[in-house]
Amino acid sequence: VEATLALLKPDLLADARRVQAVEWEIRERHGLAVAGRAELMWTRAQATAFYAEHHGRPFQGRLVGYMASGPLIALALAGPRAIARWRAAMGATRPAVERANATASLRARFGLTDTRNSFHGSDSPDTARRELDFTYE
Numbered sequence: 001v002e003a004t005l006a007l008l009k010p011d012l013l014a015d016a017r018r019v020q021a022v023e024w025e026i027r028e029r030h031g032l033a034v035a036g037r038a039e040l041m042w043t044r045a046q047a048t049a050f051y052a053e054h055h056g057r058p059f060q061g062r063l064v065g066y067m068a069s070g071p072l073i074a075l076a077l078a079g080p081r082a083i084a085r086w087r088a089a090m091g092a093t094r095p096a097v098e099r100a101n102a103t104a105s106l107r108a109r110f111g112l113t114d115t116r117n118s119f120h121g122s123d124s125p126d127t128a129r130r131e132l133d134f135t136y137e
Protein backbone atom coordinates (compact mmCIF):
# COMPACT_ATOMS: atom_id res chain seq x y z
CA VAL A 1 0.00 0.00 0.00
CA GLU A 2 0.92 3.60 -0.52
CA ALA A 3 0.60 6.50 1.92
CA THR A 4 -0.06 10.15 1.22
CA LEU A 5 -0.62 13.33 3.18
CA ALA A 6 -3.98 15.05 2.80
CA LEU A 7 -4.50 18.47 4.34
CA LEU A 8 -7.91 20.00 4.91
CA LYS A 9 -7.04 23.69 4.73
CA PRO A 10 -8.28 26.55 6.97
CA ASP A 11 -11.19 27.67 4.76
CA LEU A 12 -12.75 24.19 4.96
CA LEU A 13 -12.34 24.05 8.74
CA ALA A 14 -14.53 27.13 9.08
CA ASP A 15 -17.49 24.78 8.51
CA ALA A 16 -17.56 21.67 10.71
CA ARG A 17 -20.29 20.03 8.63
CA ARG A 18 -18.16 20.28 5.52
CA VAL A 19 -15.23 18.72 7.33
CA GLN A 20 -17.45 15.84 8.43
CA ALA A 21 -18.80 15.35 4.92
CA VAL A 22 -15.32 15.33 3.40
CA GLU A 23 -13.95 12.84 5.93
CA TRP A 24 -16.93 10.56 5.26
CA GLU A 25 -16.31 10.73 1.50
CA ILE A 26 -12.61 9.98 1.90
CA ARG A 27 -13.40 6.71 3.68
CA GLU A 28 -16.69 5.58 2.20
CA ARG A 29 -16.67 6.94 -1.34
CA HIS A 30 -12.96 6.85 -2.13
CA GLY A 31 -12.12 3.85 0.03
CA LEU A 32 -9.00 5.41 1.52
CA ALA A 33 -7.99 4.35 5.02
CA VAL A 34 -7.22 7.07 7.56
CA ALA A 35 -4.01 5.86 9.22
CA GLY A 36 -3.38 9.08 11.13
CA ARG A 37 -5.28 12.23 11.95
CA ALA A 38 -4.11 15.44 13.60
CA GLU A 39 -5.54 18.90 14.00
CA LEU A 40 -2.77 21.44 13.92
CA MET A 41 -1.99 25.07 13.40
CA TRP A 42 1.06 26.27 11.53
CA THR A 43 3.18 29.32 12.08
CA ARG A 44 4.15 31.29 8.99
CA ALA A 45 7.61 29.72 9.29
CA GLN A 46 6.14 26.21 9.19
CA ALA A 47 3.95 27.04 6.19
CA THR A 48 6.96 28.53 4.41
CA ALA A 49 9.00 25.40 5.09
CA PHE A 50 6.22 23.05 3.99
CA TYR A 51 5.83 24.92 0.67
CA ALA A 52 9.57 25.54 0.15
CA GLU A 53 9.20 24.52 -3.52
CA HIS A 54 7.12 27.68 -4.06
CA HIS A 55 9.75 30.06 -2.68
CA GLY A 56 9.79 33.21 -4.79
CA ARG A 57 6.51 32.51 -6.62
CA PRO A 58 4.16 35.52 -6.90
CA PHE A 59 1.49 33.75 -4.83
CA GLN A 60 3.84 32.58 -2.05
CA GLY A 61 2.90 35.35 0.40
CA ARG A 62 -0.81 34.71 -0.03
CA LEU A 63 -0.26 30.96 0.27
CA VAL A 64 1.74 31.23 3.49
CA GLY A 65 -0.69 33.72 5.04
CA TYR A 66 -3.60 31.46 4.19
CA MET A 67 -2.00 28.27 5.53
CA ALA A 68 -1.15 30.00 8.82
CA SER A 69 -4.57 31.69 9.14
CA GLY A 70 -6.28 28.94 11.11
CA PRO A 71 -6.33 25.26 12.04
CA LEU A 72 -5.66 22.46 9.57
CA ILE A 73 -6.51 18.79 9.63
CA ALA A 74 -3.72 16.48 8.50
CA LEU A 75 -4.74 13.01 7.39
CA ALA A 76 -2.34 10.20 6.60
CA LEU A 77 -4.22 8.29 3.92
CA ALA A 78 -3.30 4.74 2.99
CA GLY A 79 -4.35 2.41 0.22
CA PRO A 80 -3.35 1.15 -3.23
CA ARG A 81 -2.33 4.16 -5.38
CA ALA A 82 -3.39 6.48 -2.55
CA ILE A 83 -1.37 9.42 -3.94
CA ALA A 84 -3.05 9.45 -7.37
CA ARG A 85 -6.46 8.58 -6.01
CA TRP A 86 -6.44 11.42 -3.48
CA ARG A 87 -5.23 13.91 -6.11
CA ALA A 88 -8.03 12.79 -8.45
CA ALA A 89 -10.58 13.19 -5.67
CA MET A 90 -9.35 16.76 -4.97
CA GLY A 91 -9.20 17.74 -8.64
CA ALA A 92 -6.89 20.34 -10.16
CA THR A 93 -5.43 23.27 -8.23
CA ARG A 94 -7.84 25.99 -9.37
CA PRO A 95 -11.48 25.54 -8.25
CA ALA A 96 -12.87 27.83 -10.97
CA VAL A 97 -11.23 25.72 -13.65
CA GLU A 98 -12.63 22.57 -12.06
CA ARG A 99 -16.12 24.09 -12.05
CA ALA A 100 -15.75 25.23 -15.66
CA ASN A 101 -15.00 21.60 -16.55
CA ALA A 102 -18.17 20.53 -14.74
CA THR A 103 -16.31 18.04 -12.57
CA ALA A 104 -17.61 17.06 -9.13
CA SER A 105 -14.17 17.12 -7.53
CA LEU A 106 -13.76 18.26 -3.95
CA ARG A 107 -12.09 21.51 -5.03
CA ALA A 108 -14.90 22.18 -7.51
CA ARG A 109 -17.45 21.76 -4.75
CA PHE A 110 -15.68 23.37 -1.78
CA GLY A 111 -12.79 25.48 -3.08
CA LEU A 112 -13.08 29.26 -2.91
CA THR A 113 -10.19 30.72 -4.92
CA ASP A 114 -6.89 29.71 -6.56
CA THR A 115 -5.19 30.16 -3.18
CA ARG A 116 -8.01 29.08 -0.87
CA ASN A 117 -8.61 25.76 -2.59
CA SER A 118 -9.43 23.78 0.59
CA PHE A 119 -7.18 20.73 0.07
CA HIS A 120 -3.63 19.53 -0.30
CA GLY A 121 -2.29 16.20 -1.49
CA SER A 122 1.28 14.96 -1.86
CA ASP A 123 2.37 14.68 -5.49
CA SER A 124 4.87 11.76 -5.38
CA PRO A 125 6.11 9.01 -3.03
CA ASP A 126 9.18 11.09 -2.10
CA THR A 127 7.05 14.14 -1.40
CA ALA A 128 4.60 12.06 0.62
CA ARG A 129 7.40 10.74 2.82
CA ARG A 130 8.80 14.22 3.40
CA GLU A 131 5.38 15.75 4.07
CA LEU A 132 4.26 12.97 6.43
CA ASP A 133 7.52 13.35 8.36
CA PHE A 134 7.08 17.12 8.43
CA THR A 135 3.52 16.86 9.73
CA TYR A 136 3.98 14.04 12.23
CA GLU A 137 7.52 14.89 13.39
Ligand code: ATP
Pocket (backbone or CB within 6 Å): 059, 063, 092, 093, 114, 115, 116, 117, 119, 120, 121, 122, 123
Ligand atom coordinates in the same frame (compact mmCIF):
# COMPACT_ATOMS: atom_id res chain seq x y z
P1 ATP B 1 -1.11 21.33 -3.09
O1 ATP B 1 0.40 21.30 -3.21
O2 ATP B 1 -1.61 22.25 -1.98
O3 ATP B 1 -1.73 19.96 -3.05
P2 ATP B 1 -1.28 21.64 -5.90
O4 ATP B 1 -0.19 20.63 -5.96
O5 ATP B 1 -2.53 21.42 -6.68
O6 ATP B 1 -1.72 21.94 -4.42
P3 ATP B 1 0.75 23.65 -6.18
O7 ATP B 1 1.15 24.12 -7.53
O8 ATP B 1 1.66 22.73 -5.43
O9 ATP B 1 -0.73 23.05 -6.31
O10 ATP B 1 0.47 24.95 -5.30
C1 ATP B 1 0.37 24.86 -3.89
C2 ATP B 1 -0.76 25.73 -3.42
O11 ATP B 1 -0.47 27.09 -3.72
C3 ATP B 1 -2.11 25.47 -4.10
O12 ATP B 1 -2.82 24.39 -3.54
C4 ATP B 1 -2.81 26.78 -3.88
O13 ATP B 1 -3.28 26.87 -2.53
C5 ATP B 1 -1.68 27.77 -4.07
N1 ATP B 1 -1.56 28.20 -5.48
C6 ATP B 1 -1.06 27.49 -6.49
N2 ATP B 1 -1.08 28.14 -7.67
C7 ATP B 1 -1.63 29.35 -7.39
C8 ATP B 1 -1.95 30.51 -8.15
N3 ATP B 1 -1.68 30.57 -9.48
N4 ATP B 1 -2.50 31.55 -7.52
C9 ATP B 1 -2.77 31.52 -6.21
N5 ATP B 1 -2.49 30.45 -5.41
C10 ATP B 1 -1.94 29.38 -5.98
Ligand code: MG
Pocket (backbone or CB within 6 Å): 123
Ligand atom coordinates in the same frame (compact mmCIF):
# COMPACT_ATOMS: atom_id res chain seq x y z
MG1 MG C 1 1.65 20.75 -4.81
